[in-house]
Amino acid sequence: MLSWQQIKGDFPLLINKGKNLIFLDNAATTQKPKQVIDAIVDYYTNWNSNVRRGIYRLSEEATDHYEKSRENISNFIGSSDPRQLAFVRNTTEALNLLAYSMGHNLHEGDEILLTIMEHHSNIVPWQFLQEKGVKLKFADINEDGTLDMEDFRNKLTRKTKVVSVTHCSNLLGTINDAAELAKLAHDNGSLFILDGAQSVPHMPVDVEKLDCDFLAFSGHKMLGPMGIGVLYGKYDLLNGLPPFNGGGEMISQVYTDHSTYADAPEKFEAGTPNVEGAIGLSAAVDYLRNIGMDEVRSHEKDLISYTLKKEEEHHIDILKSYGPRDMEKRGGIYTFNLGEFNPLSMSEGLINEQIRVGSNVHPHDVATGLDSSNVAVRAGHHCAMPLTHRLNVVATSRASYYIYNSREDVDLLFESLEKIRRLYA
Numbered sequence: 001m002l003s004w005q006q007i008k009g010d011f012p013l014l015i016n017k018g019k020n021l022i023f024l025d026n027a028a029t030t031q032k033p034k035q036v037i038d039a040i041v042d043y044y045t046n047w048n049s050n051v052r053r054g055i056y057r058l059s060e061e062a063t064d065h066y067e068k069s070r071e072n073i074s075n076f077i078g079s080s081d082p083r084q085l086a087f088v089r090n091t092t093e094a095l096n097l098l099a100y101s102m103g104h105n106l107h108e109g110d111e112i113l114l115t116i117m118e119h120h121s122n123i124v125p126w127q128f129l130q131e132k133g134v135k136l137k138f139a140d141i142n143e144d145g146t147l148d149m150e151d152f153r154n155k156l157t158r159k160t161k162v163v164s165v166t167h168c169s170n171l172l173g174t175i176n177d178a179a180e181l182a183k184l185a186h187d188n189g190s191l192f193i194l195d196g197a198q199s200v201p202h203m204p205v206d207v208e209k210l211d212c213d214f215l216a217f218s219g220h221k222m223l224g225p226m227g228i229g230v231l232y233g234k235y236d237l238l239n240g241l242p243p244f245n246g247g248g249e250m251i252s253q254v255y256t257d258h259s260t261y262a263d264a265p266e267k268f269e270a271g272t273p274n275v276e277g278a279i280g281l282s283a284a285v286d287y288l289r290n291i292g293m294d295e296v297r298s299h300e301k302d303l304i305s306y307t308l309k310k311e312e313e314h315h316i317d318i319l320k321s322y323g324p325r326d327m328e329k330r331g332g333i334y335t336f337n338l339g340e341f342n343p344l345s346m347s348e349g350l351i352n353e354q355i356r357v358g359s360n361v362h363p364h365d366v367a368t369g370l371d372s373s374n375v376a377v378r379a380g381h382h383c384a385m386p387l388t389h390r391l392n393v394v395a396t397s398r399a400s401y402y403i404y405n406s407r408e409d410v411d412l413l414f415e416s417l418e419k420i421r422r423l424y425a
């Protein structure tokens, strides 16, 4: 098992806050180790200049650092060719890029198959295509929070041009069988996109083994800086897409009436790129590789199974949690409510009655209560409103783990939840 104390010692913010912060909001963003912060400082101290355009040595060195970062991150996700990886701002931008660029070749009647557990960033960009008559379909979930494969198969039709699915749900923690979904999509002649925002940071992900056509993920959710993300695509598919943003560095020739474009990945990196971000993310990848992604996964598996054990032990009468109980299908995400908190209970008369009898504590009150015990969790719809509606709740609270969390953090979470329950009794 990981020596979490040693790991925690690498994170200046966690050291500075000490016992005043139990950070359980890692699905939103993670803290940064000093190795990542140092790499960024080193870049600005020693290498800063614009990339790709300078003929002088400093610019060549900066370009070299930038391209080596691409190579390193490409290796990390099992891609054999760094040209298959374009730097973007985040998962959201990667998915917008795909929807926009693929949209050129989608027509009225074509279908996109998603799942009901998608983050808004894998729903809204596709909705833009509805204007063209493109139809969105959503595969449902089973009662245990896993993907309903029968529904998925039924909704995959000969009109399905694109299947875009999250690898791990940011609300339920459900890990989808990406290899199986990719195979089903490919057998159907559909393109397969994987949203890796909650998987690449937490488990080994190998794009070639999974056979995904495209993969999107964010640096800031895996110890890297904000403002850097990755779009991976099989080279011919990526290179075959029309560009998203136009401007410097993404072109081959520009005339007053038209332009020709550079090949991927430059085609998708218009303007000055986030060099600092790429270098910081590469340092984050080194840090994670050093621990080992199998280790990261087993640490989080331990934390989530310990959480479910604690849940049983504490037996808080009004606590209801969501997501698969099978640890093989579950990431380090624990989403719960104190009370049902469904839309019906929100109607005014009922809510007052339920607060009075203490059977419903609003997730925002749960999060505020936990914060007063120095436990930081997220509360709300977690940018997954369709899933929140599907679960028949208005909102939930979510604890999400990472490498620096420990069983002691879980203990404190439950002690604090008990306190909140007593307060509302």
Ligand SMILES: Cc1ncc(COP(=O)(O)O)c(C=O)c1O
Pocket (backbone or CB within 6 Å): 027, 028, 090, 091, 092, 093, 119, 121, 122, 166, 168, 169, 170, 195, 197, 198, 218, 383
């Ligand atoms: C599953 C999933 N997809 C996409 C995103 C969007 O990530 P970003 O905000 O970094 O673009 C998130 C963020 O929480 C997520 O959890």
